[in-house]
Amino acid sequence: MDRFKLTLAGREKLSYVTLAAVFLVLFGGLVRLQIVSHAELAVQSENNRIRVQPVFPRRGVVTDREGRVIIENRPSYTVSVVPAEEIAGVTLPELSLLLGLDTTEIRRRICKNTVSRYQPASVKRDIPFEMVAILEEQSDRFPGVTYHMEQVRRFNHDLGGESFTGYVGEVSEEDMKRTDQVEYYLGSTIGKKGLEKQYDFLLRGREGTAYIEVSAAGHILGPYQEKPPVPSIPGANLMLTIDNDLQTACTQALDTFCCGAVVAIDPRNGELLAMTSWPGFDANIFSSVIPEDLWEEIRSDSTHPLLNRPLNGLYPPASTTKLVAIGGGLEEGIITPNSVFKPCLGGMQFGNRYFRCWQSRGHGTTTAAHAIEQSCDVYLYQLGLKLGVDGLSKYYGLCGFGSITELDLPNESPGLNPNSEYYDKRYGVNQWTRALAMNNSIGQGELLATPLQVAQFFCGLANDGVVYQPHIVKKIIQPFGEETVLAPKVSFRLPFSEETLDVLMEGLRLVVEGEHGTARHLRNDLYSIGGKTGTAENPHGENHSWFVGMAPLDRPEIVVCAIIENAGHGSDVAAPMVGQVIRAYMEKKLGLNQIAATETEAGE
Amino acid sequence: MILNYSSLDWKLIGAALGLSLIGVMLIMSAQHHADSIYKQEYYLRQLLWLAFALIAFATVVHLPLKLFDFSAYLLYGLAIVLLLLVLVVGTPRMGAYRWFSFGPINFSPSDFAKIAVLCAVARFLAYTKLPVVNIRRLAISAPIVLLPAMLILKQPDLGTSLVFFVMLFALWFWSGLSPTYLILILSPMVSLITASHWLAWSIYIGVLLAFLFYLRLGMLFGIYTVVANLAFGAITPFLWGRLADYQKLRILTFLDPGRDPRGAGYQIIQSKIAIGSGGIFGKGLFHGSQTRLDFLPERHTDFIFSVLGEEFGLIGAMVVLFLFAVIFYRAVRIAARCRSRFASLIVMGAASIIMFQFLVNIGMTLGFMPVTGLPLPFVSYGGTSMVLFWSLIGLIVSADYRWQDY
Known part of the structure; x- marks a missing residue:
């Protein structure tokens, strides 16, 4: 039994060994933390106490x-x-x-x-x-x-x-x-x-x-x-590039209407002078905590205040883009400035369908410029049939429709520029007729454009065919004073020769200044205005009212494009509204006094 | 009684005094940035406790060691009464009944019980005529420890009750029981751990049986070993279920401190960060950010060593380890030369109490021992533990001074 017994000296020795083992373990633990892991733990200790x-x-x-x-x-x-x-x-x-x-x-x-x-x-x-x-x-x-x-x-x-x-x-x-x-x-x-x-x-x-x-x-x-x-x-x-005065004028001009949009651009450089989507909303509510009920109210509003109409509102451009077809016809040699089609008697038969002109008493025979002046649908129907769906689509595309303008704002919509490929896909091959070209020629049918695209197209017309990329930022001022001026950039050229452009511009002039012009009421003695009315057919209700105006006509400095939803004829609603905006611009440019003086004179 | 003071073991006394003063300084640093003035006075109170402890030490040294021998069982009885009493009329603190409160002073009877039980076990083992390797000898001495240990476990205070068992094992060893037997007596603990997996447990039991057969230790002892192992293996799942949630959490957290970094593992992680970030030279007194900014929990008591590690680095920690080493080395030397068996056992037992708390506390701050709440002897803040440890030093010094006495 005693064979395992240790002597006193043995027990003493074993005690020392145990002690040594304990100290070795503790020393090892200290070395592990204070030398091996020191760097890592020192960082952790700093992170502990420092809040970034x-x-x-x-x-x-x-x-x-x-x-x-x-x-x-x-x-x-x-x-x-x-x-x-x-x-x-x-x-x-x-x-x-x-x-x-x-x-x-x-x-x-x-x-x-x-x-x-x-x-x-x-x-x-x-x-x-x-x-x-x-x-x-x-x-x-x-x-x-x-x-x-x-x-x-x-x-x-x-x-x-x-x-x-x-x-x-x-x-x-x-x-x-x-x-x-x-x-x-x-x-x-x-x-x-x-x-x-x-x-x-x-x-x-x-x-x-x-x-x-x-x-x-x-x-x-x-x-x-x-x-x-x-x-x-x-x-x-x-x-x-925005002008607060003009911006205010645009917003005030829209004030009486339910819904609509205005875009004003300087065609000489593409500067966006004003842009309003109506109805608007107060952007300030998003800066603070937005109450749930207010947010719901905005979202469910039937007038869609959050829809950015100038960039995302898709409308048939209607008669405003008749100039694309006429320009295309001139370029393709289908028409000449003086050539005429069959007279307009208030509509025309095609196949088993009767296509109406907006003017039921008819326009008679018109040349290209007068077709623009009076916005004769029958002239365009005949031209559209000759150009065909793809011919029209080509010119719409070359005039910037169906693709974004690359304005320096996010989420722009490209709109829709249909061609035969699109129709084949939509209706099936040979399942559609050339009559679609007639619709497209007057800016109706599947064709959809944003107010910004329409404005851009007219900027090209106003600027001898050169389209500047629309932009909104003029200058970036860095915090330490360094300034970057954003130079205007040519976006593309309209596919029209000088002669063609002259005819189109003559048409725009006649719309205001011509005997039968659809916007005759905009004529004034101070500055010359050109423009084009449009009345977009709206299957859901009253027609949308378009007008694109430019002034002064000999060297346009401003193009204003407006659409008023469900408001009727372009000449009745949108045209006076654009007139008001252009007047605000010109008043500012010429100086209020001069206009007031002239008016007094005219009054006497 | 007048002693020949130059014959006292001044190296031992000096080491303990050094640790105590380092403790006062660390407590001062630990609470240096505390909000209330009341907290900042901790170090002054610790100084007062040190004075009391030195008086207790001097008293113990001047009393004849025989007095503890004669009155051992009386002291033991008193300790048991106090331990019972504290469970009934003690003041609960953080869910535990460990203290008697006398106004501002809290007295913990388990510290007193450590000395009383030490004396009782030493007296029994010193005078029993039973042979060293005898199941009856073991079977009688174990309950002397088991009773107070159970009462303390009831408080509940697992750490302190373990101190008693460690002391018992140290005394068994010092009275001549071979380590082989000690290992076999402890073997059910291995069974407890391995039983969580049936294969591990089967292999362990196989090895154990082969070992027993090879050693031929005697019938009774062999039967004890086998039965105890089987029993512990069987009750493991049951025992785990009986543990309080905080105990389970402590064990799990000890095994994996990262599992709950904001909760129970937080203390260990912060302590390791404190010690590790101290590096070799430390951040300097009052400059430990872990200490200063409250990241270190219980820093003037349980985690005082972490304050040392952070502010004085490896060098500071080595100084403290060295002072402890002096105490343990002197204690073993003294135990070995005492002629009285009682004195020798008292010295060994006292050293084992200090040693166990020292190991468990520092092991905890270094992250390889579970959080038990055992203070670091001499260094941690606390009155009763200070008086206890200086009394133990008193017993060792006294035994040394009277080494020739039988």
């Missing part, structure tokens, strides 16, 4: 061509409660009194937004400045209540420029997928539509970083001394 806080840059300001504000920033105050500093029975009732929220609701919001007991939990965003003043002056009344300021976007809503300004919102999951920019993260601000989206990268600037030392409980102890903050870089300012 973004320093938000000032978002770029957007002005019109004369430097007047379109989009700027305003301070927005958020009121918060620090849970650890809240005094029961004092903080909440007082806050409830101030904000007009009941205490249970405030409690619910505090609980929802609490990160740590020492960090403010936001209760209400965008409180009025008067409340901030009360919080500041009577801080003793509100123990544990703080507020902070952030910059939010303010859109000049009076301009009705939402169709190009767009709006901003919080970065969403989809935005995260769409962009690979590291500067975007959930909850930060991003441009959602329009300019704000297109130029987001320039407008947003670069976020800075502040390093703040915090305790385990989240107490903020102040800036971390060893790491200086990285300052933010403010966003670039944008100067647009």
Whole structure:
């Protein structure tokens, strides 16, 4: 039994061995942490105590061509409660009194937004400045209540420029997928539509970083001394080609109608002077928290205020694009400036169908220019049959229809320019007739265009066939003063010779100045106007009213394209409206006094 | 009684005193940035406790060691009464009944029980006529420890009750029981762990049986070993079910600290970050960010060693390890030369108590021992434990001074 027994010396020795083993293990543990893993754990210890806080840059300001504000920033105050500093029975009732929220609701919001007991939990965003003043002056009344300021976007809503300004919102999951920019993260601000989206990268600037030392409980102890903050870089300012005066005029001109759009472009360089989608919406509501019911109201509005009509509204261009067919006919040699077709007697028979002219008493025989003047459908039907579906489609395509204008705004629609391939697919090979060409020749049928495309086409006509790419940003002003002026760019040339263009321009002149012109009422003594009316057939209701005007006719500086939905004839509704916009432009250009003087003279 | 003070083991005393003063300094640093002045006074109170502890130490040294021998069972009885009492009238703190509260002073009877049980076991083993390897000898000495251990487990305080078992094993070993037997006595614990997988357990039982057969240890001992192993293997699932949630969590967290970094694993992770970030030279007194910014939990008590590791680095930690090594080395030397069996066992038992808490506490801060709540001897904040450990030092020094006595 005693063969395992250790002597005293043996036990003593074994004790030392045990001791040595214990110390070796502990020493090994220390070496592992303090030497082997030291670097890694030192980083973790730093990360523990340093909180990286973004320093938000000032978002770029957007002005019109004369430097007047379109989009700027305003301070927005958020009121918060620090849970650890809240005094029961004092903080909440007082806050409830101030904000007009009941205490249970405030409690619910505090609980929802609490990160740590020492960090403010936001209760209400965008409180009025008067409340901030009360919080500041009577801080003793509100123990544990703080507020902070952030910059939010303010859109000049009076301009009705939402169709190009767009709006901003919080970065969403989809935005995260769409962009690979590291500067975007959930909850930060991003441009959602329009300019704000297109130029987001320039407008947003670069976020800075502040390093703040915090305790385990989240107490903020102040800036971390060893790491200086990285300052933010403010966003670039944008100067647009928009003229606020003209923009206001456009919006006011649309004011009396239900729905419509106006686009005004300088044909000499493609500068977008004004653009309104009607009805509009207030982009400011997206800058703050948008109430659920308001959002629902906007979304379900039958007038679709969120539809960007100039860029995404798809309408049959109607008679406004008769010039494409006539130009094509001239180029192809089907017609000459003086040639005529069979007379218009108020319509024509084709196959088993009777195609009406809009003027039931008929236009008689007309030359090309007079066909434009009077917008004779029968002339166009006969021309369309000769050009055929593909002939028409070719010229529509060459005039910019069916493809985007590449205006520097996002999500533009290309419209639809149908050809025989399209019809084969849609109706089946040989399942459609040449009669479709008749529809297309007067801008009806499947043909769909945006107001912007129609305006672009007329810019080409006004500028000797040279189409400048429409654009909205004139100048980018970097935060440190460096300016980039965006030079106008030729987009394409209309497929028309000088002679053809002369005929078309003569037609446009006659529409206003001719004896039978469909927009005779726009004629005035101060400046010459040319244009074209259009009445788009709308199977769902009253016709859409089109007018595209340009002035002064000898050297056009402005092309205004307008469509008023469900308003009837182009000559009755859209034409006077465009006249009003052009008048606003010319008044500004010539000086109000001169016009007033002339009017007084005319009155006498 | 006047002693010949120059004959006292000053190296041992110096090491313990050094640790105590380092502890006071670390407590000062641990609470240096605390919000309330009350907390900042911790180190002053620790100094006061140290004064009390030194008085206790001096008292123990001046009393004849025989006194502890004679009154061993009396002390033991008193300890049992106190342990029972604390379960009934103790003041609950964090769900545990461990303390008597006398105004501002909290007294934990389990610390007193450590000395009392030590004396009782030492007295039994020193005077029993039973041979060393005898099942009756073991069977009588075990319950002396088992009773207080169970009462402490009931508080509940698993860590402290383990201290008693470790002390018992140390005394069995020092009184001559071969490590082979110790291993076999402990073998059911292996069964407890391996039983979670049937194959591992089968292999283990096979190896155990072969080992027993080869050693031919005697009938009774062989039967004990086999029965105990089978029994432990069978009750493992049941036992796991009986553990409190916090105990399960501690075990699981110990096995994988990353599984719950904000909860139970948080302490271990933060402690490792603190020690590791200290590197070789440390961040300097009052400059440990983990300590200063509250990331380190229980930093003046259980995790005081992490404060040391962070602020004084490997070098500081080595100094503390060295001082402990001095204490253990001296203790073994003294135990080996004492002529009295009782004195020798007292020294070994006292050293084993200090050693176990030392190992478990530092092992915990380094992340390879579970969180048990055992303070680091001499260094951690706490009055009763300070008095206890200085009393144990007193017993060792006293045994050394009177080494020639029988």
